[in-house]
Amino acid sequence: MINYYFDNTNELKPFTHELEANDNTLPPDNALRVEPKFKDGYWPCEKNGEWVLVEDHREKTVYNIETKAPVKIDYLGEVRDGFTELEPFDFCKWDGTKWVLDNDTKNESIIKNNQSLKNTLLNEANEKISILLDAIDLDMAEDGDEEKLKNWKKYRILLTRIDTSDINVIFPTKP
Known part of the structure; x- marks a missing residue:
């Protein structure tokens, strides 16, 4: 004979374990002598002296x-x-x-990313222009620096004209 124990401190009284029982005794208050049935996605629980299957999503x-x-x-x-x-x-x-899909949230994110990218590209353009201007002002320019400066200035102007609220915006190509 076997006692099939359940946790009587839990409101659902789930099966916990089984142990050999003495033939001449009754099961304790937290056990049944009826073997619980098991089924995928369910766990046996004691209810009114019987085992009932309760949904089991544990670990999901x-x-x-x-x-x-x-x-x-x-x-x-x-x-x-x-x-x-x-x-x-x-x-x-x-x-x-x-x-x-929440299109409003998606569009807000795209606009925020557009503004961030625009700021990053403008900072890069400003840095390139500043260095090229320094080289020209100090007579340290190399061949092509004046053309590079002109291209970076054009690029910076194109960047400033970008409407970052346009979710389909296309950024200009770096010089």
Whole structure:
């Protein structure tokens, strides 16, 4: 005879282990003499003197539908409200049943990246122009420096004319 134990401190009373039982005794308060059945994705739990199968998502990753943060499940039962097993992707939002593309957030990110790239390229152009001007002013210019200066100045002007709020903006080619 075997005692099949469950955790009676847990509200779902999940199966924990089994041990040989004495033939002439009754099972303890936290055990049944009926063998639990197992099924993928479920875990046996005691309910009213029987084993019932309860959803088991333990160790699976779910995602918070507000923050998109991943969380490892450490409990038995259904996935809790506010979480989904569907993995979020860049620039998405929860529509109540699935992740969908959030075009506003995507466009805001593109515009922010455009502005950052424009600033980086302008800083680079300013640095190149400054060095070339110094070389020319100090009579240290090499062949082609004046043409390089002219090309970098044209490039800088083209950069300043870029509308970074245009999500399809095309940046000019560096000289």
